Amino acid sequence: MNVLIHSSSSNLEKPSAARERILRTAHTLFYREGIRSTGVDRIIAEAGVTKVTFYRHFPSKNDLILAFLDYRHHLWMDWFQDALQRYGHNLPSITRALQEWFADPAFRGCAFINTLGEMGNSMPLVAQKTLQHKAELCKIIENLLPDNSDKADNARAIAMAMDGAIIRAAWGEPEQALHGFNQLVEGVCRLTP
Amino acid sequence: MNVLIHSSSSNLEKPSAARERILRTAHTLFYREGIRSTGVDRIIAEAGVTKVTFYRHFPSKNDLILAFLDYRHHLWMDWFQDALQRYGHNLPSITRALQEWFADPAFRGCAFINTLGEMGNSMPLVAQKTLQHKAELCKIIENLLPDNSDKADNARAIAMAMDGAIIRAAWGEPEQALHGFNQLVEGVCRLTP
DNA sequence: ATCGGAGTAGACAGATCGTTCTACTTTGTT
DNA sequence: AACAAAGTAGAACGATCTGTCTACTCCGAT
Numbered sequence: 001m002n003v004l005i006h007s008s009s010s011n012l013e014k015p016s017a018a019r020e021r022i023l024r025t026a027h028t029l030f031y032r033e034g035i036r037s038t039g040v041d042r043i044i045a046e047a048g049v050t051k052v053t054f055y056r057h058f059p060s061k062n063d064l065i066l067a068f069l070d071y072r073h074h075l076w077m078d079w080f081q082d083a084l085q086r087y088g089h090n091l092p093s094i095t096r097a098l099q100e101w102f103a104d105p106a107f108r109g110c111a112f113i114n115t116l117g118e119m120g121n122s123m124p125l126v127a128q129k130t131l132q133h134k135a136e137l138c139k140i141i142e143n144l145l146p147d148n149s150d151k152a153d154n155a156r157a158i159a160m161a162m163d164g165a166i167i168r169a170a171w172g173e174p175e176q177a178l179h180g181f182n183q184l185v186e187g188v189c190r191l192t193p
Numbered sequence: 194m195n196v197l198i199h200s201s202s203s204n205l206e207k208p209s210a211a212r213e214r215i216l217r218t219a220h221t222l223f224y225r226e227g228i229r230s231t232g233v234d235r236i237i238a239e240a241g242v243t244k245v246t247f248y249r250h251f252p253s254k255n256d257l258i259l260a261f262l263d264y265r266h267h268l269w270m271d272w273f274q275d276a277l278q279r280y281g282h283n284l285p286s287i288t289r290a291l292q293e294w295f296a297d298p299a300f301r302g303c304a305f306i307n308t309l310g311e312m313g314n315s316m317p318l319v320a321q322k323t324l325q326h327k328a329e330l331c332k333i334i335e336n337l338l339p340d341n342s343d344k345a346d347n348a349r350a351i352a353m354a355m356d357g358a359i360i361r362a363a364w365g366e367p368e369q370a371l372h373g374f375n376q377l378v379e380g381v382c383r384l385t386p
Numbered sequence: 387a388t389c390g391g392a393g394t395a396g397a398c399a400g401a402t403c404g405t406t407c408t409a410c411t412t413t414g415t416t
Numbered sequence: 417a418a419c420a421a422a423g424t425a426g427a428a429c430g431a432t433c434t435g436t437c438t439a440c441t442c443c444g445a446t
Contacts, residue, residue: 018393034311036229039433050394051435061434109310113360117307118227131364157373163360164353167306171324180350187380211423233404243424244405254404393442403432412423 004079004104019057021047026068027075031111035065035118062123065115069129072111073136081140091144091189094158095182098165102174109170113163134159149192157188196297197272212250214240219261220268224304228258228311255316258308262322265304270329277337284337284382287351288375291358295367302363306356327352342385350381 025047029038040061044054058064083100087093101107108114112130119126141155161184168177218240222231233254237247251257276293280286294300301307305323312319334348354377361370 033313114310117302118311120226157376160357160361160373161377164357167356168353180353183350183381184354184377187384188376190383191380
């Protein structure tokens with residue numbers, strides 16, 4: 001019951017089935033077990049490709065890491081926007097979306113937070129992609145806020161609260177995470193009604 | 194100008210100078226560069242000990258990782274409590290303490306968030322120590338809250354906001370992190386005045 | 387018909403990983 | 417004086433890491 005499903009059958013422009021399999025496998029393993037503890041050999045084996053094929057598409061593991069983040073970005077954004085729509089596309093729908101995500105057995109926190117935390121400053125592009133990801137998230141949150149409030153500011157605060165909630169949920173306390181998140185969001189909204 | 198300084202001269206009960214050096218070196222490297230990307234060979238070299246000495250104190254790298262978290266816990270808690278006292282031991286003093294921390298050139302986010310994110314579920318004790326760390330932090334925050342409010346609940350929400358701020362600061366946006374954190378704290382406090 | 391791009395299978399190199407080992411020296415306690 | 421704990425120096429282990437290489441197959445477009 002994965003909530004974040006891979007759009008498997010969009011091969012109309014043929015972006016290489018092998019490449020897609022590598023990327024999906026890398027996504028699963030990188031997200032579940034971390035970047036460094038996942039060797040390329042394992043990705044290659046589980047994706048069912050050969051080394052030559054792998055290195056043809058991704059000249060180095062670093063290239064795969066960056067592609068993984070792009071892949072993750074689109075996957076997560078698509079799911080999140082869809083979830084918001086399904087839950088009413090208003091402020092409370094964020095909580096419902098998070099609840100859905102936290103309940104996913106594959107949930108293991110935010111891939112960007114985890115990756116940046118693991119890689120440190122050794123890959124500047126990771127930090128850059130992380131910032132882009134969160135900037136886009138802020139824009140989406142902005143659209144859920146009423147016009148009279150200071151939208152950009154409040155959206156950033158809510159995004160921060162989201163990260164805090166995601167981390168807490170990753171520690172195995174999803175209920176407390178959602179409760180605390182609601183508290184924080186409610187508080188912020190009361191400040192600029 | 195490290196804000197988190199190592200209590201170097203507390204060798205009255207002699208916990209082995211070599212052990213202390215290994216632990217300090219591991220702390221620096223693990224925190225700055227991550228766990229898996231820091232090999233024991235490098236720790237051994239930079240700590241100026243030999244392999245035998247290293248493995249006498251820490252039978253495996255995993256033991257060192259856990260000791261690192263304990264070490265970090267005490268180091269950070271001591272600094273944090275001291276900073277709170279210095280800034281007035283009230284709610285706003287949290288922000289000042291965070292500001293001080295974020296300005297530290299060695300700042301690279303929360304060691305527990307980073308480590309748990311990197312290790313995943315491969316080391317259950319890491320998750321356990323992380324929860325203990327944050328539980329203790331919540332208790333400290335509780336003591337800063339007025340009596341009439343729902344202290345435990347609010348402390349947890351504030352701790353969550355702290356984590357969000359820490360992450361944002363680790364991405365290189367300390368001012369936005371502090372601003373958002375203030376917003377969130379102010380909002381929570383207005384809910385239960 | 388043919389040529390190139392993308393695939394398969396798997397050996398291999400060179401570095402680094404965590405860990406163990408032998409052999410010797412210093413230091414503190416009894 | 418003697419002994420044990422804790423230190424030094426450094427070789428070596430097997431495993432695993434990323435990345436390269438040769439040799440062969442398949443298939444679609446020209």
